[in-house]
Amino acid sequence: MLFSSIIFLYYFLPLVLGLYFIVPKKYKNFILLISSLFFYFYGEPIYSILMITSIGLGYLHGLWIDRMKNSKYAKLPMISSVIVSIGSLVFFKYSNFLINNLNNFFSLNIPIMDIALPIGISFYTFQILSYNIDLYRKDTKVQKNILYFATYVSLFPQLIAGPIVRYSNVEAELSQRKHSIEKIAYGISRFIIGLSKKVLLANNLGELEKIFSLSNEKTVLFYWISTIAFTLQIYFDFSGYSDMAIGLGRIFGFHFQENFNYPFISKSITEFWRRWHISLGTWFRDYVYIPMGGNRVSKLKWIRNILIVWFLTGIWHGAEWNFVFWGLYFALLLVLEKLCFNKILARLPAVINHIYVMFLVILSFAIFNGQGIGEVKEILMGLFGGLEIPLYNQVTIYYLKSYGIVFIIAIIASTPLATYIIKKLNTYSLGKKIINLLQPIVISVLLLLVTGYLVDGSFNPFLYFRF
Structure with a gap:
């Protein structure tokens, strides 16, 4: 769903805004999360599972990094997070590029994979990575509320094309944010x-x-x-x-x-x-x-x-x-x-x-x-x-x-x-x-x-x- 489309401007956005400002404060993140998941599902129904999986793995790695932060193995969960996130990005975005180059350079005949590029994967992968790396560096605190973490990663205004939002920049606003007419x-x-x-x-x-x-x-x-x-x-x-x-x-x-x-x-x-x-x-x-x-x-x-x-x-x-x-x-x-x-x-x-x-x-x-x-x-x-x-x-x-x-x-x-x-x-x-x-x-x-x-x-x- 493009921002520059009638369906977004006159159907999706007014409905989301209406629900968001009607519900009590404690349900606002839930409305944003459901809206964001629907927004992504509308354009990428199959790859919505990939994004949700990435959110879940990013959240679990965050808990693991926090648990191991004072251990001599503290680097292990951070490395695991990097491997999982970058591995997913490489597989979905660069597999055919790598196969084509291997075929050309070594005269091979590896078949091309039928993989479409998931929209926004470069952006939400980098957001998850920055969160886990900042946790390892102790530059931010772990987010134990999966609703808040999922909202951070999937927030539809910047989900498919950025800007790349750091968790530390919106951490406080996930739980305490103010709204005003201005x-x-x-x-x-x-x-x-x-x-x-x-x-x-x-x-x-x-x-x-x-x-x-x-x-x-x-x-x-x-x-x-x-x-x-x-x-x-x-x-x-x-x-x-x-x-x-x-x-x-x-x-x-x-x-x-x-x-x-x-x-x-x-x-x-x-x-x-x-x-x-x-x-x-x-x-x-x-x-x-x-x-x-x-x-x-x-x-x-x-x-x-x-x-x-x-x-x-x-x-x-x-x-x-x-x-x-x-x-x-x-x-x-x-x-x-x-x-x-x-x-x-x-x-x-x-x-x-x-x-x-x-x-x-x-x-x-x-x-x-x-x-x-x-x-x-x-x-x-x-x-x-x-x-x-x-x-x-x-x-x-x-x-x-x-x-x-x-x-x-x-x-x-x-x-x-x-x-x-x-x-x-x-x-x-x-x-x-x-x-x-x-x-x-x-x-x-x-x-x-x-x-x-x-x-x-x-x-x-x-x-x-x-x-």
């Missing part, structure tokens, strides 16, 4: 803004990218237009989903961490990754990079740590070699920045730094978007005139004009300009009154526009279901 109003506004980013911007950009993929009139300029469209699409698709998750969480009394912080205004690749998919970056930092020594080791070991983290970041996104190369591409850029470019970047004008970052980021999403190495090679050759195609033609100009307004709005919306203007106006009494008057009108108009698009049956994919 929080609900903020949550609704944040949700609708995220929904609008996804439906009005990401979906329209996705349409253009789809048109390009089906076109027989490709040009160098069209390759750049398509790649930029995909870069913006994946940003609005995923950041929009994160906004919706954060907004829904706030309605139910949870405070999820921010997952995007205007990454396209970055002046270095290092800064870009502090602003893009923040919950994933901090997860790998805290549970992989720092335990290996982080940057407090020799230069060679630091480079090793960077390569391992970014190999894992790449493969986390999907079981294809292009994702591995995408991760290693960023590893190389981060190493070069640290060792060579930082002093140069510090002396350059900010606008040059922005151009440098966006050029490399757009190239990265050309790698990310390819369906296999062959297609990645074709895209990169197309971008730099390596194919026997014209620089541009009338078809390219037509689509550039047709989607020009969408591009302009998307580029402006990817910056903090609107936020800055609102904050500035809020410093004045009259400005504050205007914002208070206009905000509910703008939010209502956005919801009507989104509803119109969805009723019309417009193009409505969700990219992160692929990962």
Whole structure:
């Protein structure tokens, strides 16, 4: 069930909200759990058993880790948890990738397994892992109430696409959370803004990218237009989903961490990754990079740590070699920045730094978007005139004009300009009154526009279901 669907917006969500706010406080987590399980079951009826099993095993490992915490064998249940969680993720997400590579490298004929990728497995597996690792480190307390633990893992606002929520961040709110009109109003506004980013911007950009993929009139300029469209699409698709998750969480009394912080205004690749998919970056930092020594080791070991983290970041996104190369591409850029470019970047004008970052980021999403190495090679050759195609033609100009307004709005919306203007106006009494008057009108108009698009049956994919 997509957040950007009529059935979610006008059937599932109103019913859940009605039940949630009607029942007494002690039953609210139960309503959230049942709703979340139904939400997942609606889209993944078979793999709901897998998620429930993962929750049960994560809960039991937590009790085991807590019981053994002062024992000389304290590490044993933590290792068991890692093996079980990662083993499940590898089996369901990477089995066919491994089989294909074994067949290709060793000329074998191992049959491909009939396994579909369970939606959200990468997210809920990492949440269970972070809980058990934090328990082992004594950074959090064991949760003995399985209802609370199951609610934490399966909470539908962030179940299928994050952000990756740490147990320690919501531990207190699982048992004691406050609701208010202000929080609900903020949550609704944040949700609708995220929904609008996804439906009005990401979906329209996705349409253009789809048109390009089906076109027989490709040009160098069209390759750049398509790649930029995909870069913006994946940003609005995923950041929009994160906004919706954060907004829904706030309605139910949870405070999820921010997952995007205007990454396209970055002046270095290092800064870009502090602003893009923040919950994933901090997860790998805290549970992989720092335990290996982080940057407090020799230069060679630091480079090793960077390569391992970014190999894992790449493969986390999907079981294809292009994702591995995408991760290693960023590893190389981060190493070069640290060792060579930082002093140069510090002396350059900010606008040059922005151009440098966006050029490399757009190239990265050309790698990310390819369906296999062959297609990645074709895209990169197309971008730099390596194919026997014209620089541009009338078809390219037509689509550039047709989607020009969408591009302009998307580029402006990817910056903090609107936020800055609102904050500035809020410093004045009259400005504050205007914002208070206009905000509910703008939010209502956005919801009507989104509803119109969805009723019309417009193009409505969700990219992160692929990962």
